Amino acid sequence: RNTLKIGMIPADGIGREVLPAAQRTLEALGSSIPKPEFIPLLAGWDLFQKTGTALPEETIRTLKEECDGAMFGAVSSPSHKVAGYSSPIVALRKHMDLYANIRPVASVPGQDGKQINMVIVRENTECLYVKQEEVTTLPDGTKKAIAIRQITERASSRIGRMAFELALKRGQEREINPSASFWKGPPKVTIIHKSNVLSATDGLFRETVRSVKESDEARYSSILLEEQIVDSMVYRLFREPEIFDVTVAPNLYGDIISDGAAALVGSLGLVPSLNAGDSFAMGEPVHGSAPDIEGQGIANPIATIRSTALLLSHLGHTEQAARINQAVNSVLLEGRFLTPDLGGKSKTDEVIDAILKKL
Ligand code: NAD
Ligand code: MN
Numbered sequence: 001r002n003t004l005k006i007g008m009i010p011a012d013g014i015g016r017e018v019l020p021a022a023q024r025t026l027e028a029l030g031s032s033i034p035k036p037e038f039i040p041l042l043a044g045w046d047l048f049q050k051t052g053t054a055l056p057e058e059t060i061r062t063l064k065e066e067c068d069g070a071m072f073g074a075v076s077s078p079s080h081k082v083a084g085y086s087s088p089i090v091a092l093r094k095h096m097d098l099y100a101n102i103r104p105v106a107s108v109p110g111q112d113g114k115q116i117n118m119v120i121v122r123e124n125t126e127c128l129y130v131k132q133e134e135v136t137t138l139p140d141g142t143k144k145a146i147a148i149r150q151i152t153e154r155a156s157s158r159i160g161r162m163a164f165e166l167a168l169k170r171g172q173e174r175e176i177n178p179s180a181s182f183w184k185g186p187p188k189v190t191i192i193h194k195s196n197v198l199s200a201t202d203g204l205f206r207e208t209v210r211s212v213k214e215s216d217e218a219r220y221s222s223i224l225l226e227e228q229i230v231d232s233m234v235y236r237l238f239r240e241p242e243i244f245d246v247t248v249a250p251n252l253y254g255d256i257i258s259d260g261a262a263a264l265v266g267s268l269g270l271v272p273s274l275n276a277g278d279s280f281a282m283g284e285p286v287h288g289s290a291p292d293i294e295g296q297g298i299a300n301p302i303a304t305i306r307s308t309a310l311l312l313s314h315l316g317h318t319e320q321a322a323r324i325n326q327a328v329n330s331v332l333l334e335g336r337f338l339t340p341d342l343g344g345k346s347k348t349d350e351v352i353d354a355i356l357k358k359l
Pocket of ligand 2: 256259286
């Protein structure tokens with residue numbers, strides 16, 4: 001193929017302000033990658049308010065039939081129930097079977113502060129995100145709400161495999177460049193769970209991920225498999241983040257841990273993610289639509305630029321992805337062009353300009 005067709009879904013709020021960074025970054029790589037072609041696609045809360053649909057069929061069809069990959073901005077989901085509305089990002093992950101949410105969290109080598117270089121592998125299709133909730137009224141007139149939390153062997157096993165494969169890949173990278181991460185031991189996967197309390201659901205997650213390694217010991221024998229209860233994991237994450245390599249977690253824990261880990265590297269605006277399945281992938285900054293800073297042109301574009309690198313790497317262009325990450329790191333280290341979330345005064349576009357100059 002000599003083109004790269006990328007579906008672009010800015011959606012809401014600062015999603016619209018940061019997604020152009022993805023396009024500009026890919027364009028700046030010139031002939032070192034196949035010529036990128038961008039297909040703008042609709043989704044989001046604003047769209048829902050205008051048209052009554054948050055995720056048009058046409059968006060899904062175009063992604064499935066025409067695109068090599070996609071980039072997503074952010075959605076604004078209301079925190080109360082709205083009839084007919086359901087988060088398009090949660091729906092997209094399901095429709096496209098993007099079962100893994102890969103979230104690397106890394107501090108910049110050479111910079112002061114916490115030493116962290118880990119990947120959170122978040123299950124992306126089930127857990128509480130099946131969104132089967134119900135409120136009933138009890139005989140005494142008070143209300144009771146319940147939610148179904150689904151964990152399946154199938155989803156746990158494929159997310160486990162994804163985590164082990166990533167750990168092997170990071171292990172290889174460490175051999176070439178030992179300073180690539182703070183964890184210096186063998187490839188390590190930590191299973192996050194709460195099976196002391198939730199023995200059926202989290203118990204199944206934990207057992208299934210363990211059995212993926214046991215069933216393929218030839219491939220995974222070099223991996224150190226550990227596990228940690230989610231609350232004590234958070235404690236250790238905040239105290240000694242350098243001990244983590246790859247962590248694998250059910251959907252909700254993975255969501256929460258990644259925002260927490262983002263605080264350790266200075267800003268949510270720095271943390272990228274890749275929604276990955278077996279046949280499609282979509283880059284997406286971890287942050288939301290940030291209504292508190294919307295419209296000011298000061299959203300940090302780095303999470304989006306790093307997500308673009310994740311997508312490129314997934315599509316096989318690892319060298320170009322590494323170049324992007326180096327450019328980002330050197331702008332962060334210099335500290336001349338930083339958005340306000342990092343204590344700077346720069347605008348979104350100035351940060352993008354500075355990064356592309358390094359490229
Ligand atoms: P948020 O991630 O939007 O913002 C949290 C805080 O981080 C805010 O103070 C914000 O200003 C800051 N921040 C986030 N991204 C930033 C960036 N790139 N640059 C600088 N600062 C940044 O979370 P929230 O405020 O809890 O949620 C806002 C909306 O986003 C809600 O409607 C929520 O449902 C939605 N949301 C969407 C996604 C998604 O699209 N995947 C994820 C999380 C939240
Ligand atoms: Mn989140």
